[in-house]
Amino acid sequence: MNQGHSESSESRFYSAITRVSVAQICQSVGYKKAQNRALDILSNIAGRFIQAIADSATVSANSGGRTESNLADIVSALEELGSVQGFVGAHELQGSHCLMSSSVLKGIMRVVDWNEESPFAQPIPKKILPDVKKSGCQTGLVHVPRWLPEMPEITGNGLGLETKIRTEVMWEETSRKNFAERERKLLIEGSEKVKKGFELPEKRMKVKFKMGMGMVNKSFGMDIGMRNSGVFSRSGNGKRILCQGWNDE
Amino acid sequence: MNSNPGQSYQQQASSNSERHDDDAALSEFLASLMDYNPTIPDELVEHYLAKSGFQCPDVRLTRLVAVATQKFIADVATESLQHCKARQSAVVKDKKQPKDKRLILTMEDLSKALREYGVNVKHQEYFADSPSAGLDPVSREE
Numbered sequence: 001m002n003q004g005h006s007e008s009s010e011s012r013f014y015s016a017i018t019r020v021s022v023a024q025i026c027q028s029v030g031y032k033k034a035q036n037r038a039l040d041i042l043s044n045i046a047g048r049f050i051q052a053i054a055d056s057a058t059v060s061a062n063s064g065g066r067t068e069s070n071l072a073d074i075v076s077a078l079e080e081l082g083s084v085q086g087f088v089g090a091h092e093l094q095g096s097h098c099l100m101s102s103s104v105l106k107g108i109m110r111v112v113d114w115n116e117e118s119p120f121a122q123p124i125p126k127k128i129l130p131d132v133k134k135s136g137c138q139t140g141l142v143h144v145p146r147w148l149p150e151m152p153e154i155t156g157n158g159l160g161l162e163t164k165i166r167t168e169v170m171w172e173e174t175s176r177k178n179f180a181e182r183e184r185k186l187l188i189e190g191s192e193k194v195k196k197g198f199e200l201p202e203k204r205m206k207v208k209f210k211m212g213m214g215m216v217n218k219s220f221g222m223d224i225g226m227r228n229s230g231v232f233s234r235s236g237n238g239k240r241i242l243c244q245g246w247n248d249e
Numbered sequence: 250m251n252s253n254p255g256q257s258y259q260q261q262a263s264s265n266s267e268r269h270d271d272d273a274a275l276s277e278f279l280a281s282l283m284d285y286n287p288t289i290p291d292e293l294v295e296h297y298l299a300k301s302g303f304q305c306p307d308v309r310l311t312r313l314v315a316v317a318t319q320k321f322i323a324d325v326a327t328e329s330l331q332h333c334k335a336r337q338s339a340v341v342k343d344k345k346q347p348k349d350k351r352l353i354l355t356m357e358d359l360s361k362a363l364r365e366y367g368v369n370v371k372h373q374e375y376f377a378d379s380p381s382a383g384l385d386p387v388s389r390e391e
Binding site: 014017018021022024025026028029030031032033034035037038039041042045046047049050051053054055057058061067068069070071074078081084085098099100101107108109111112113117118119120124126 | 271274275278279281282285286287288289290292293294296297298300301302303304305306310313314316317318319320321322323325326327330352353354355356358359363365366367368370372
């Protein structure tokens with residue numbers, strides 16, 4: 001009943017239209033005002049009624065081996081829905097009966113003949129659909145059904161996929177490449193000795209980290225390693241991280 | 250089966266002519282649907298029909314569904330209008346209200362009318378704004 005926020009804007013649009021048209025029908029019947037909730041419920045039921053007709057007509061078309069419903073399907077759907085209330089001639093429905101003898105259809109005919117028509121107040125923008133006629137027949141592919149959307153245009157010699165420049169890189173290649181780069185950065189001179197591939201270098205340089213109040217630097221390798229050391233400090237007497245690296249060779 | 254071939258032929262002929270008349274009336278009716286503008290617009294009906302997988306290129310059948318729905322809604326509305334009028338005529342008559350304002354589509358009448366069409370409408374007695382709305386003021390303050 002309650003229209004949630006998760007509904008798409010399209011269905012909200014259509015439920016608003018249903019509301020207006022139901023309100024129009026109520027007005028034509030003789031009502032002057034309506035409660036919001038009553039109108040909501042009635043328009044919800046109107047939507048469900050149409051869907052129930054469609055469901056029933058589709059099922060009866062499918063059981064008859066057809067995809068498109070016809071007048072007989074709709075009339076039988078209406079009779080099915082009208083069977084709650086009952087209608088004239090409902091007792092002799094089994095088997096094939098003439099459509100014109102259906103009292104439900106006669107009732108609708110009476111509405112068309114006698115009721116004053118009150119069309120919907122505003123014109124509704126037509127939904128833009130892809131041009132169905134272009135697919136299938138016009139592309140020359142007879143086996144493509146009419147209802148499919150238009151075929152995508154094939155450019156060039158039809159080998160678009162193969163002529164495309166290959167930009168993707170395989171995972172193995174990227175990892176190997178990155179690894180090589182990292183090694184090049186890490187190692188100073190003598191990095192030529194590093195074997196290719198995933199093997200580690202035989203000797204690695206020592207890296208030492210020291211954290212804490214860096215005002216007193218008691219690291220023994222200070223004199224030698226000063227050049228290679230990177231000191232990260234935060235404004236004055238904050239934490240200090242000392243990174244020292246030196247080469248054994 | 251049939252002993253009198255002439256009679257059977259006659260029956261067949263008459264049923265054929267009946268069928269012919271019916272077909273003519275049907276096609277006439279469908280043609281009149283082309284000129285009839287139902288209150289429920291075609292686009293709306295098409296939307297709901299497509300939702301249920303209904304496939305039919307014929308506009309006349311869409312119109313037929315629209316008219317059927319319009320009739321159904323109008324029937325329900327008429328029914329609840331009768332309920333409304335009956336309720337009001339039963340009420341004390343010295344309260345004189347302008348007649349226009351009294352004709353309001355209310356939940357009470359609508360649910361009564363819909364019950365006859367097999368729709369059970371159940372509605373809350375009241376709506377609570379917040380979870381604490383029904384509680385007594387002392388506990389709400391806490």
